[in-house]
Amino acid sequence: MSVFSRLRNGIPPSRDDCQSPYERLSQRMLDISGDRGVLKDIIREGTGDTVTPDASVLVKYSGYLEHMDKPFDSNCFRKTSRLMKLGEDITLWGMELGLLSMRKGELARFLFKPAYAYGTLGCPPLIPPNATVLFEIELIDFLDSAESDKFCALSAEQQEQFPLQKVLKVAATEREFGNYLFRQNRFCDAKVRYKRALLLLHRRLATCEEQHLVEPAVLLVLLNLSFVYLKLDRPAMALRYGEQALLIDKRNAKALFRCGQACLLLTEYERARDFLVRAQKEQPCNHDINNELKKLSSHYRDYVDREREMCHRMFAPCGSRSSVGGN
Numbered sequence: 001m002s003v004f005s006r007l008r009n010g011i012p013p014s015r016d017d018c019q020s021p022y023e024r025l026s027q028r029m030l031d032i033s034g035d036r037g038v039l040k041d042i043i044r045e046g047t048g049d050t051v052t053p054d055a056s057v058l059v060k061y062s063g064y065l066e067h068m069d070k071p072f073d074s075n076c077f078r079k080t081s082r083l084m085k086l087g088e089d090i091t092l093w094g095m096e097l098g099l100l101s102m103r104k105g106e107l108a109r110f111l112f113k114p115a116y117a118y119g120t121l122g123c124p125p126l127i128p129p130n131a132t133v134l135f136e137i138e139l140i141d142f143l144d145s146a147e148s149d150k151f152c153a154l155s156a157e158q159q160e161q162f163p164l165q166k167v168l169k170v171a172a173t174e175r176e177f178g179n180y181l182f183r184q185n186r187f188c189d190a191k192v193r194y195k196r197a198l199l200l201l202h203r204r205l206a207t208c209e210e211q212h213l214v215e216p217a218v219l220l221v222l223l224n225l226s227f228v229y230l231k232l233d234r235p236a237m238a239l240r241y242g243e244q245a246l247l248i249d250k251r252n253a254k255a256l257f258r259c260g261q262a263c264l265l266l267t268e269y270e271r272a273r274d275f276l277v278r279a280q281k282e283q284p285c286n287h288d289i290n291n292e293l294k295k296l297s298s299h300y301r302d303y304v305d306r307e308r309e310m311c312h313r314m315f316a317p318c319g320s321r322s323s324v325g326g327n
Helices: 001-007 020-026 092-098 146-152 166-182 188-203 209-233 235-248 253-265 269-282 289-316 318-326
Strands: 037-045 047-050 056-066 108-111 133-144
Touching: 020 108, 020 133, 020 318, 037 092, 056 092, 092 108, 092 133, 133 146, 146 166, 146 188, 166 188, 166 209, 188 209, 209 235, 235 269, 253 269, 253 289, 269 289
Parallel strands: none
Antiparallel strands: 037 108, 056 133, 108 133
């Protein structure tokens, strides 16, 4: 029975009837700020560690006012979410506190009191003064770049003092940032991150016992660099990094494929065929490799036809050339 029906029938309103929806919701939520200014309700659990301070986060969010069904703010309708750095890109103190309590993959609902949201003034015309707001936030991923930035700011001599595991961790973080930027089609920025990771790994003088740890990390970065240079339409550089990857693993299908793609763009058809056939041998059912071989066949056929036509014109009898010109 609704509160209005209860009043019409002479039944006094219950305590719940006198509370707003947000007040009722807050009763079952966890206090994460210590003063009930930021309350949390986990919808779906995440995994791994919680977000670290100074991390960059990839989130989907929607913000709601009480008694409103449509969000006043949301990034869920964008094709790609932007990586946001804590302490710089996030303006709501409540959202920052909330994110610091979350794990990768977690979906949670938060209530932010005015002091942790838009304050006593609100944000006209959308947010009224002293508004409590609800945010649904999904933490897709987060990357902690603080440690990486500090490490990269050190001199080569200072970096040498750190254990190998530290170098590998920082290089992996740089590569992950590069991967994120690559997915955003920011290929030049991704290239910078990949090169930064490669420099860190090459700068470290690994012992023979450490090589089995360093080489796989270097291989991944080289493959990334080869791919990003293909996207930047610089096939010569893509070929260079692909061949460096093959020095580590001569049967690596991705490296062979990237080299084949680069040679095709450079119109070095024999080399392209050699690389692609070797890649196909490693992964016979790979559709990308098989399609690239078909593309190579088509390009090579066109090339042969053009060469044949050029030779025909060069060596055609003079009378035949002039009659063609006259026509």
